[in-house]
Structures are given as C-alpha cells and as structure tokens.
Amino acid sequence: EPEVTQTPSHQVTQMGQEVILRCVPISNHLYFYWYRQILGQKVEFLVSFYNNEISEKSEIFDDQFSVERPDGSNFTLKIRSTKLEDSAMYFCASSRLAGGIGNEQFFGPGTRLTVL
Amino acid sequence: SQQGEEDPQALSIQEGENATMNCSYKTSINNLQWYRQNSGRGLVHLILIRSNEREKHSGRLRVTLDTSKKSSSLLITASRAADTASYFCATNSNSGYALNFGKGTSLLVTP
Numbered sequence: 708e709p710e711v712t713q714t715p716s717h718q719v720t721q722m723g724q725e726v727i728l729r730c731v732p733i734s735n736h737l738y739f740y741w742y743r744q745i746l747g748q749k750v751e752f753l754v755s756f757y758n759n760e761i762s763e764k765s766e767i768f769d770d771q772f773s774v775e776r777p778d779g780s781n782f783t784l785k786i787r788s789t790k791l792e793d794s795a796m797y798f799c800a801s802s803r804l805a806g807g808i809g810n811e812q813f814f815g816p817g818t819r820l821t822v823l
Numbered sequence: 824s825q826q827g828e829e830d831p832q833a834l835s836i837q838e839g840e841n842a843t844m845n846c847s848y849k850t851s852i853n854n855l856q857w858y859r860q861n862s863g864r865g866l867v868h869l870i871l872i873r874s875n876e877r878e879k880h881s882g883r884l885r886v887t888l889d890t891s892k893k894s895s896s897l898l899i900t901a902s903r904a905a906d907t908a909s910y911f912c913a914t915n916s917n918s919g920y921a922l923n924f925g926k927g928t929s930l931l932v933t934p
Binding site: 755796814 | 856863911918920
C-alpha cells in the first residue's frame with residue numbers, strides 16, 4: 708500500500724539555523740500539505756500546495772517558512788532561522804482530491820524537530 | 824474557527840466495551856473526517872462523512888453526523904487494546920484545502 712514518507716525522523720538543530728524537512732507524497736496525489744503538532748497540543752495546519760504553488764497557508768506560515776517541490780517526487784518544508792518555539796512534530800500529508808467533495812489526507816510518520 | 828472539538832478529552836474502557844467520542848464544530852461543513860493517532864506517530868484516516876449523510880459504517884466504526892446540532896460522534900464497538908490511541912475529528916477550511924483538527928480524545932483500552 709502506498710504511503711507518505713518523511714525524512715529525517717528526528718532533527719536536532721541550534722536556534723537560528725536553517726532546516727529542511729523532506730517528504731515523498733503518494734505518487735498519484737496532486738495536493739500536498741504540512742502540519743505541525745507541538746507536544747501535547749493539537750495538529751495545526753501550516754500550508755497546502757498544488758500545481759507548484761501555495762494554495763492556502765495559515766498564520767503560522769510566516770516568512771521564515773517556505774515549501775518547494777524540487778522534483779517530481781519530493782516536497783520540502785524549509786525553516787530559514789529556527790526558533791525555540793518551532794520545536795514540534797512536523798507532518799507531511801498528501802491527497803488525491805481537495806475541496807468540498809472531501810480530501811482524505813494521507814499523513815506521513817512525521818519529523819520531530821528539536822531546536823536548542 | 825471551524826475546528827472540531829472532541830469530548831471527552833480522555834476515555835478509559837475495558838476490552839470488549841464500546842467507546843463513544845463526540846465532536847462539535849462551529850460553521851457549516853461539506854464533510855467531517857475522523858483520524859486516529861497512535862502515540863508519537865502520524866495520523867491515520869478512519870472515515871469521512873458528507874454533510875448529506877447521517878450515518879456511516881466502516882467495520883467496527885460507526886459515525887453519525889447531525890448538521891442541525893453541528894455535531895458528530897464516533898462509536899468503536901467491541902474495543903480492543905490495539906484501539907488505544909488519540910482520535911480526532913477534522914473539518915475542511917472554507918477553501919477546502921486545510922484540515923482543522925480538534926484537540927482529540929485520548930482512548931485507553933485495557934485488556
């Protein structure tokens with residue numbers, strides 16, 4: 708069964724450093740997403756991406772964040788200058804459909820980011 | 824905010840018993856989804872119910888939707904220890920891309 712994969716599983720970085728989190732969505736999916744979950748809190752939407760551009764983003768997704776689909780398979784989230792409060796589990800997801808008809812999203816196992 | 828909010832926050836039952844979790848949301852929706860998250864893992868999609876549906880079944884799962892009350896329930900019948908996880912309801916944003924999750928119900932099923 709196809710699945711979303713994410714690397715690395717755990718990333719430790721120093722405050723102010725840049726990090727890139729990587730995801731390989733399911734191959735026939737067209738819509739890609741990043742979410743984060745701070746420890747003990749609910750899952751929060753960051754950004755969605757379709758047709759090589761951002762389709763929606765949340766208030767969390769400020770200028771420090773960017774997304775890219777550098778090739779036909781990878782989908783990346785970059786944090787330019789990490790802050791302590793960026794420490795969280797970051798989930799990538801993909802879906803075949805979007806919109807009101809229902810977008811069942813398939814989630815990866817997550818990357819735990821720890822900013823020291 | 825359209826976020827679903829689940830209750831109870833935590834639920835502890837014994838194997839074989841049924842578990843019922845509830846979700847409330849604030850604005851009109853096209854569909855509502857339930858996800859499961861095992862500790863430290865990603866979310867797994869369980870079931871999607873559309874706004875014109877009132878009830879849906881999938882194996883031991885039964886979901887109901889009451890759009891007049893803006894609420895949904897997830898029933899897990901004949902629970903197993905492996906059902907131990909957090910359960911979240913999610914609604915789509917107005918644009919249809921983002922999923923807005925509630926805080927979840929933490930379910931513990933003891934043998």
